[in-house]
Structure formats: C-alpha cells, structure tokens
Amino acid sequence: MNTDVIGRKDGFIIRLAKAEDVTDYYEQNYCPLDQETARLTGCRTAFTKEEITSFFLKSIEEKDRYFFLIIAPDGRIIGETVINEIDWDLRCANFRIGLYQAAERGKGTGTWATKATRDFAFEKLKLHRLELDVYSFNPGAEKVYINAGFKREGVLRDAVMNGDKYADDILMSMLEDEWKALKNME
Numbered sequence: 001m002n003t004d005v006i007g008r009k010d011g012f013i014i015r016l017a018k019a020e021d022v023t024d025y026y027e028q029n030y031c032p033l034d035q036e037t038a039r040l041t042g043c044r045t046a047f048t049k050e051e052i053t054s055f056f057l058k059s060i061e062e063k064d065r066y067f068f069l070i071i072a073p074d075g076r077i078i079g080e081t082v083i084n085e086i087d088w089d090l091r092c093a094n095f096r097i098g099l100y101q102a103a104e105r106g107k108g109t110g111t112w113a114t115k116a117t118r119d120f121a122f123e124k125l126k127l128h129r130l131e132l133d134v135y136s137f138n139p140g141a142e143k144v145y146i147n148a149g150f151k152r153e154g155v156l157r158d159a160v161m162n163g164d165k166y167a168d169d170i171l172m173s174m175l176e177d178e179w180k181a182l183k184n185m186e
Helices: 019-029 035-041 049-061 109-123 139-147 176-185
Strands: 005-009 012-016 066-071 077-087 092-099 129-135 151-162 165-175
Touching (some): 109 129, 109 176
Parallel strands (some): 092 129
Antiparallel strands (some): 066 077, 129 165
C-alpha cells in the first residue's frame, strides 16, 4: 500500500515522515517551539535536539504509528498528523495533529489535514474507531474535529492545567459507519 502522500491541496502536502526530515523538523519547529503550540498540545516548552531526534526516528519505525508531516508550498514543515496507538485486533487508534507555525493556524489547513488523515485511517487502514482528546481551552480545535465528523463522548473534568487553572480533557471519536455516512454526504 503506497501511503507516502495522503493529501494535496493548494500546494500543501501531507506525507509520511522520513529519516532525512529530522533536522528540518527540529530546526523549523522546535527552535524555539511556539509557546501557544506547547500550551494547546500539553507538551513541554523546550526540547533538546537529541530528544527530538530520538523521538522522531523512533516514531517513524513504530508499527503502531503513522507519522505524517504537513508541508507548506515553500517546502517548510509546518505541522504533523499522527495515527498512533493502533490496535490492529480491535481496529482502533488515536489521532493527533499539531500545527507548529502560528501563522498557519486559522486558515483551514488543520481542518483539511484532519479530514485527510481521518480518511486515510478509515479507507487505507480499515479502522473501526478513531479517537482523540482535546483540551477545553482549545475550542478552535474542537470545532475542527466536529466539522470533520468526530463526536464528543466524554469529559475528564479538571484533568489538565491551563496555566494555574484546571481545565477539562474532552474525549472524541468517530466510528467507521459514521465516517461512511459522512463521506456519502460530502
């Protein structure tokens, strides 16, 4: 199955990460890491080159993960989409996305990338369930997920911190029959 490129739109592409991408991935996104990206994704605000390199190279080798890069028309890596924690017996997986470049957010790129990765999960991987979680202080992302057909299925109340205040972790998912119905309407 050729899964190298899963989406193209207006010069943007989504393709599998490759080992030779590691330096650009680090330099274009983690030097420094956008503070809003760190807050919205719940990750640390700083990483060493060695940490990123190790994580990146390990991620592209894992058998329960598809690690895609979002590439801008000028060739810059501006984000990623990931299908991970794949349980091949249950045909379910986790989804996550990150747009690292603040200037790229709010332009529809995240919505397009979410839909392209969702379609790959159900069409190519033949998953039954795709799930994600989003923080309550990121309503823009929740809107993207709803627009892509994900449904809210639970809330972990006060499960994360947003600065010095507690916030909720919202659980969402989509099932294959919901995706099929959605694709018939698109």
